Amino acid sequence: MIHLDRVSKRYRAGKDGLRGVSLSVGEGELVFVTGHSGAGKTTLLRLIPGLERPSGGRLSVAGMAVDRLPRRKLPQLRQRVGVTFQDHRLLPDRTVFENVALPLAIAGLPPREAARRVRAALDKVGLLAKEQAYPVTLSGGEQQRVGIARAVVGRPPVLLADEPTGNLDPRLSAEIMRLFLSFQEVGTTVLVATHDLALVRAFGRRVVTLHEGELAADRPAGEAA
Numbered sequence: 001m002i003h004l005d006r007v008s009k010r011y012r013a014g015k016d017g018l019r020g021v022s023l024s025v026g027e028g029e030l031v032f033v034t035g036h037s038g039a040g041k042t043t044l045l046r047l048i049p050g051l052e053r054p055s056g057g058r059l060s061v062a063g064m065a066v067d068r069l070p071r072r073k074l075p076q077l078r079q080r081v082g083v084t085f086q087d088h089r090l091l092p093d094r095t096v097f098e099n100v101a102l103p104l105a106i107a108g109l110p111p112r113e114a115a116r117r118v119r120a121a122l123d124k125v126g127l128l129a130k131e132q133a134y135p136v137t138l139s140g141g142e143q144q145r146v147g148i149a150r151a152v153v154g155r156p157p158v159l160l161a162d163e164p165t166g167n168l169d170p171r172l173s174a175e176i177m178r179l180f181l182s183f184q185e186v187g188t189t190v191l192v193a194t195h196d197l198a199l200v201r202a203f204g205r206r207v208v209t210l211h212e213g214e215l216a217a218d219r220p221a222g223e224a225a
């Protein structure tokens, strides 16, 4: 589902975000991406939906050659990749419902079908009762779940999460992680970038470790840390 072949990303300032990373993630797999601050986790997660372009190498996502993708095809790629960010990036002047509906409005879905899907996504993250609330009135964990609902509302085959548990306590963090597992169970390919090694160990999944932009380790699911 996601294939990187010697992918590099050099930023304008001359800094390397990634250096020659080769990696394949199969359909329906859940992979944790870990590494110290500046290791390249965010860079990897930004390359996959085409938010950044690789400087070298080959990258394909859900059957699309991202490294050679014409600009006009970017929306098509973004519909196949849902993304959640640590800081949620929710619009403060829109309700929970409106925030989650946004990607569907952009995709031009009829309002009735969009509303049905928004409610299904909110139900999945346990926030149906808060659909008319504004983001500021929600807890950090709830805001994170709204961000997740927005990422999955278009039913993308690929879901990416950048530090989804960054500001949450251990109990809420585990809850959020279980949510990602539930998307994997229905066939979604999931990549979760996180610093939280204890949490990663607790779930016993495949763990990819980056170090200074390079792939330092790739530990299969079920193997002890």
Ligand SMILES: Nc1ncnc2c1ncn2[C@@H]1O[C@H](COP(=O)(O)OP(=O)(O)OP(=O)(O)O)[C@@H](O)[C@H]1O
Pocket (backbone or CB within 6 Å): 011, 012, 013, 015, 016, 017, 018, 035, 036, 037, 038, 039, 040, 041, 042, 043, 044
């Ligand atoms: N827009 C940018 N311009 C220049 N350099 C960048 C940019 N984004 C990231 N970098 C550099 O690329 C390297 C990898 O950064 P990246 O954000 O991918 O790491 P990370 O593992 O996500 O770190 P963190 O855990 O702190 O978010 C770092 O050296 C960083 O300074």
